[in-house]
Amino acid sequence: MNPAIRPATERDCRAIAAITDEYITSGVAHFATTPESPDDVAARWRNDHQTYPWFVAVNEDEEDRPILGFARAARWKTRAAYDWTCETSIYLTPHARGRGIGRMLYERLFDELHRRGFRCIIAGMTLPNEASSRLHEAMGMHIAGTFTAVGFKMNAWHDVRYYLKVLGDGSPPAAKPPG
Numbered sequence: 001m002n003p004a005i006r007p008a009t010e011r012d013c014r015a016i017a018a019i020t021d022e023y024i025t026s027g028v029a030h031f032a033t034t035p036e037s038p039d040d041v042a043a044r045w046r047n048d049h050q051t052y053p054w055f056v057a058v059n060e061d062e063e064d065r066p067i068l069g070f071a072r073a074a075r076w077k078t079r080a081a082y083d084w085t086c087e088t089s090i091y092l093t094p095h096a097r098g099r100g101i102g103r104m105l106y107e108r109l110f111d112e113l114h115r116r117g118f119r120c121i122i123a124g125m126t127l128p129n130e131a132s133s134r135l136h137e138a139m140g141m142h143i144a145g146t147f148t149a150v151g152f153k154m155n156a157w158h159d160v161r162y163y164l165k166v167l168g169d170g171s172p173p174a175a176k177p178p179g
Contacts, residue, residue, distance in 0.1 A: 008054035013042035015067040068096035071105035084119035
């Protein structure tokens with residue numbers, strides 16, 4: 001497998017929805033309870049990608065270059081003082097897990113967020129999730145806190161741990177992130 005990381009396009013939204021829907025319907029790593037349509041994913045991509053980047057990993061060794069996973073950023077809070085903070089998400093197909101693809105996606109996403117002027121990255125995950133914890137910690141994120149029993153899915157309450165990474169040197173921003 002020879003993955004390449006590239007910006008997501010609107011034509012990728014069907015595959016992104018399929019990957020997301022697998023997490024929605026088969027586990028608790030995603031707190032949605034009903035599948036997302038490709039049209040809903042495409043609408044979110046159109047609305048967000050100019051400010052909040054989306055990336056996909058594709059298999060360069062296969063002719064149709066299937067999407068192996070994606071990472072994206074999104075608005076964290078709506079008040080203006082939070083404009084330099086975003087929340088990230090990352091999801092991989094089952095056969096892409098454990099191969100370093102998540103790290104490749106996050107490296108590209110984090111570099112782009114820094115280039116765009118973001119100051120803080122936040123990521124949440126359902127516990128337990130050792131693979132995701134290892135990835136976020138390998139990316140230099142630290143535990144910001146755990147919310148206990150905040151999500152009810154698949155007949156059980158679930159905790160969510162939040163990770164945080166600060167970008168830059170702490171100086172005032174030159175400009176508001178694009179968007």
